[in-house]
Amino acid sequence: MGALTDPKVGEFINANFVASFQKVGTFKIVGGNKQGGNVASYFLAPDGRVLHAVAGPVDGPTLLREARWVVDTLKAANKASGGDGAKFKAAFRTAHADKLRAETGLQVEAITWDAAEPSDKDTLSYKDPTGRPLAPKLPPPPIDGPDVGLSDKEFNDRQTKANAAPGGRYVECGVGLKKKRVAVNNQAVVDQLLAAHALTRIEKVYGTVFENVLGEKVSTKPVDVDTPFPWVDRAGNKVR
Amino acid sequence: MTRFLFAVAAAAALAAGGVAADKKPLPKPDTCFGTTIDFVDTPKEAAAKAKKDEKLVFVLHVSGNFEDPRFT
Numbered sequence: 001m002g003a004l005t006d007p008k009v010g011e012f013i014n015a016n017f018v019a020s021f022q023k024v025g026t027f028k029i030v031g032g033n034k035q036g037g038n039v040a041s042y043f044l045a046p047d048g049r050v051l052h053a054v055a056g057p058v059d060g061p062t063l064l065r066e067a068r069w070v071v072d073t074l075k076a077a078n079k080a081s082g083g084d085g086a087k088f089k090a091a092f093r094t095a096h097a098d099k100l101r102a103e104t105g106l107q108v109e110a111i112t113w114d115a116a117e118p119s120d121k122d123t124l125s126y127k128d129p130t131g132r133p134l135a136p137k138l139p140p141p142p143i144d145g146p147d148v149g150l151s152d153k154e155f156n157d158r159q160t161k162a163n164a165a166p167g168g169r170y171v172e173c174g175v176g177l178k179k180k181r182v183a184v185n186n187q188a189v190v191d192q193l194l195a196a197h198a199l200t201r202i203e204k205v206y207g208t209v210f211e212n213v214l215g216e217k218v219s220t221k222p223v224d225v226d227t228p229f230p231w232v233d234r235a236g237n238k239v240r
Numbered sequence: 241m242t243r244f245l246f247a248v249a250a251a252a253a254l255a256a257g258g259v260a261a262d263k264k265p266l267p268k269p270d271t272c273f274g275t276t277i278d279f280v281d282t283p284k285e286a287a288a289k290a291k292k293d294e295k296l297v298f299v300l301h302v303s304g305n306f307e308d309p310r311f312t
Contacts (some may be wrong), residue, residue: 010276017298019279020286024301044297046290048283070296202283206301214301 105158132166
């Protein structure tokens with residue numbers, strides 16, 4: 001179980017968090033082999049607002065580092081905000097933008113205010129068969145480009161590390177002649193998203209993390225067993 | 241039919257005797273699922289407990305086997 005069996009992770013999580021888990025997706029069994037399946041870890045305030053997330057499986061030291069970042073940032077944001085909720089939210093979103101810059105060399109502008117939400121009761125809003133609105137896809141703030149305070153070597157070093165991390169991929173940023181391909185990874189995309197949506201409730205964030213960052217499909221269906229030859233069993237005998 | 245009733249009565253008597261003789265408490269259910277983290281049953285319960293204990297909440301969203309090392 002990778003990170004979750006690491007005693008240091010267990011000690012830190014049990015001391016600072018109350019843990020739980022939820023099934024939000026499914027996987028297929030095709031010809032006896034599993035296809036799909038993933039995990040996302042969320043660090044939340046007790047009222048369900050997302051402070052931080054880790055998309056995809058990671059090793060123990062990485063999960064521990066991210067969990068420590070949450071606790072340290074929470075303390076710093078509490079101190080800086082002096083009990084003002086709006087300042088606390090702004091501090092947390094700015095911390096995500098700073099983290100993205102430190103880890104990948106990429107610059108995003110933290111969005112420290114929330115746009116008015118569309119009504120769930122709108123006749124045009126999509127709903128699942130039970131009548132609930134679907135998990136929204138939150139737009140991430142655009143990547144402005146490389147941090148201009150970094151030298152080329154510093155930026156390239158960070159980009160190389162970013163590309164080697166889980167989910168490493170290239171995306172385009174900038175417009176016109178300033179258009180550039182830059183490396184991001186799962187964690188960088190999560191930090192980019194939370195630079196605009198930290199302190200949003202988990203039910204509004206999880207769909208974006210699971211589908212847009214990890215490329216999974218949100219589903220509460222049981223395991224989908226799929227075989228190209230459903231009329232025979234594995235030994236070749238007719239099923240009915 | 242009589243034989244069946246005797247058998248049921250004997251089984252009940254044995255079961256009652258067994259419980260009386262063996263008063264060990266039931267084992268605590270495994271809330272770690274083989275990990276080093278103690279999980280509560282639902283995120284809602286985790287939120288309530290976190291508020292009471294002045295802690296944060298850690299929620300895993302999984303698709304696939306919780307026991308599979310590739311995913312957790």
